[in-house]
Amino acid sequence: MRRSKGKISKYRQVMRDYVSSRIAKWAHGCLWVIVLHYCLTDNTSLFANSAAQTEEITLVTQEIHYHRPEASQVFLLWGINGWDVVPLEKRPKGTIVKDNLMHTPMAHTGDTFTVKLQVPANTTINYGFLITRKLRIAYTGGNWDGDYHVTPSKDDVIKMNTSLLKAQIRSFIKRFNLWRCLLTVTVIGLTIWLSYKFLNLLSRPVKRRVLIIGVYVLPFVVFFFIGESYLRIRGYPQYVRTFPGQFENDPGGVEWAEHDPFLGWVTNKKVDWSEANQQGFRDTKDFSKINLYSEKIRVMILGDSFMWGAGVTLNENVPNLLQSKLQDRYEFFNISVPGWGIDQMYLAYEKYRKIIEPDIIILAFIDDDVKRVLEAYRIWERMNKPSFAVKNDSLIPRTSVSESQMVFNKFVRKSRLFGLFMEKFYLMKDARPVVKKIFLTIAKETQQTNGKFVVIRIPTQDYNNSVTNVNARIYNFENIFKGTGVVYLDPSGEITQIPNWSVDFYLDDGHMSVAGNQCLADYIFRNVFENSNIKRN
Numbered sequence: 001m002r003r004s005k006g007k008i009s010k011y012r013q014v015m016r017d018y019v020s021s022r023i024a025k026w027a028h029g030c031l032w033v034i035v036l037h038y039c040l041t042d043n044t045s046l047f048a049n050s051a052a053q054t055e056e057i058t059l060v061t062q063e064i065h066y067h068r069p070e071a072s073q074v075f076l077l078w079g080i081n082g083w084d085v086v087p088l089e090k091r092p093k094g095t096i097v098k099d100n101l102m103h104t105p106m107a108h109t110g111d112t113f114t115v116k117l118q119v120p121a122n123t124t125i126n127y128g129f130l131i132t133r134k135l136r137i138a139y140t141g142g143n144w145d146g147d148y149h150v151t152p153s154k155d156d157v158i159k160m161n162t163s164l165l166k167a168q169i170r171s172f173i174k175r176f177n178l179w180r181c182l183l184t185v186t187v188i189g190l191t192i193w194l195s196y197k198f199l200n201l202l203s204r205p206v207k208r209r210v211l212i213i214g215v216y217v218l219p220f221v222v223f224f225f226i227g228e229s230y231l232r233i234r235g236y237p238q239y240v241r242t243f244p245g246q247f248e249n250d251p252g253g254v255e256w257a258e259h260d261p262f263l264g265w266v267t268n269k270k271v272d273w274s275e276a277n278q279q280g281f282r283d284t285k286d287f288s289k290i291n292l293y294s295e296k297i298r299v300m301i302l303g304d305s306f307m308w309g310a311g312v313t314l315n316e317n318v319p320n321l322l323q324s325k326l327q328d329r330y331e332f333f334n335i336s337v338p339g340w341g342i343d344q345m346y347l348a349y350e351k352y353r354k355i356i357e358p359d360i361i362i363l364a365f366i367d368d369d370v371k372r373v374l375e376a377y378r379i380w381e382r383m384n385k386p387s388f389a390v391k392n393d394s395l396i397p398r399t400s401v402s403e404s405q406m407v408f409n410k411f412v413r414k415s416r417l418f419g420l421f422m423e424k425f426y427l428m429k430d431a432r433p434v435v436k437k438i439f440l441t442i443a444k445e446t447q448q449t450n451g452k453f454v455v456i457r458i459p460t461q462d463y464n465n466s467v468t469n470v471n472a473r474i475y476n477f478e479n480i481f482k483g484t485g486v487v488y489l490d491p492s493g494e495i496t497q498i499p500n501w502s503v504d505f506y507l508d509d510g511h512m513s514v515a516g517n518q519c520l521a522d523y524i525f526r527n528v529f530e531n532s533n534i535k536r537n
Contacts, residue, residue, distance in 0.1 A: 078127035231416035239419035243401030250382035264385035300358035305338035321521035341372030459492035
């Protein structure tokens with residue numbers, strides 16, 4: 001028994017030695033194979049991955065040219081590798097992020113919009129174009145031409161030349177997809193079939209009356225269908241009136257605006273380029289430190305971005321141009337904020353008239369400022385604003401909305417044509433009475449203090465087209481001032497006679513250029529101040 005155990009242990013030892021020697025020889029042979037392989041081939045790839053990790057990322061410049069003669073303002077909406085947002089320092093100047101999409105304003109040169117993006121090589125750029133302003137229409141939500149992508153490996157330029165109409169048709173077809181088409185055809189077919197069956201059940205005299213009614217109704221149906229299709233294809237924005245309490249202020253709305261509980265918003269004092277004073281207006285003077293004993297005639301200017309001076313420096317806007325001409329006798333106070341309606345201008349007048357004690361009040365408005373009176377929330381600023389209604393010949397603040405109004409709003413939203421009709425209806429029924437009451441209230445109070453009230457209707461870039469001419473009755477208030485002593489000025493007749501006025505006097509975004517501000521300031525100077533004999537009250 002002891003012998004057998006010894007033999008077994010010796011056998012195990014022999015087997016272990018054998019296996020160990022075989023494994024050692026196999027491992028040794030593999031090592032030589034690996035060494036010979038890297039000696040006979042290019043061994044630089046051995047360190048390729050580590051070198052790539054230490055090498056700096058190569059950036060390429062992708063330039064995009066977007067040819068759009070019909071548009072005057074375009075934003076590039078973009079992202080990388082599936083619409084991801086790039087770090088802040090890699091974004092072009094002016095880029096903002098909305099709904100996790102980067103919005104970059106495109107530079108406008110002639111009929112082409114351009115932008116330059118810097119991204120790592122071989123990165124996929126997803127992009128599209130948001131046309132927010134056409135030459136005659138400012139879109140509420142914008143017209144979309146998108147879902148493009150490119151993967152640049154080196155500096156490159158893309159030139160796109162699709163017409164706006166084609167983009168609008170493509171966008172319309174994409175929204176009005178196959179299932180909607182099938183549903184529409186089915187509904188129309190069922191309607192015709194049911195109408196046929198229904199008519200067969202009627203007597204001949206009744207059937208005749210129904211057919212006569214149908215003949216009269218059919219043109220309206222055809223008109224509605226054609227009008228609705230045209231407005232949708234052309235990208236005409238939806239009109240939905242806003243009401244108090246419908247939305248909440250967006251804290252990250254726009255950089256330049258600061259919420260004001262009384263006025264809605266003023267200029268953000270924390271933004272350096274806004275050049276705002278302590279009250280939130282683009283004026284070098286602090287309104288709380290006015291020299292009440294000054295002999296200079298005080299002029300209060302009420303307005304929106306046109307008087308604020310969007311697109312020009314502080315010294316190039318209308319109030320400062322007038323101040324530089326009349327600094328010996330007059331002192332100007334600029335109470336203007338971009339996006340304001342005439343109702344907000346009125347509230348600012350009420351707030352500061354006893355502080356400034358103006359001798360002359362100039363209220364300068366564009367047609368859109370009348371429309372803004374209808375709204376209790378501004379989509380562009382994403383802030384609530386005060387609004388009024390006229391009841392018993394008094395301005396009453398709008399504070400609530402009824403359930404029926406909200407239901408009606410949802411119905412209006414479904415149709416571009418009906419929304420357009422309701423917008424004009426609201427302008428005549430609600431906006432004009434409010435603006436008229438505001439103007440006459442300021443005129444009465446100014447007359448009581450022996451002051452002077454001047455109302456100026458500023459022409460915009462689209463002032464001489466057919467649509468604007470139709471709207472003239474809505475936005476023109478000259479007739480209400482007869483016998484009130486108010487000076488009503490409309491410089492459009494003079495400005496539109498100047499060659500190339502719509503190009504030389506306006507920027508790409510529709511605001512007035514340096515030359516436009518100078519022309520308007522000269523017009524006001526000649527018609528208000530040149531031969532004025534007004535004295536300090």
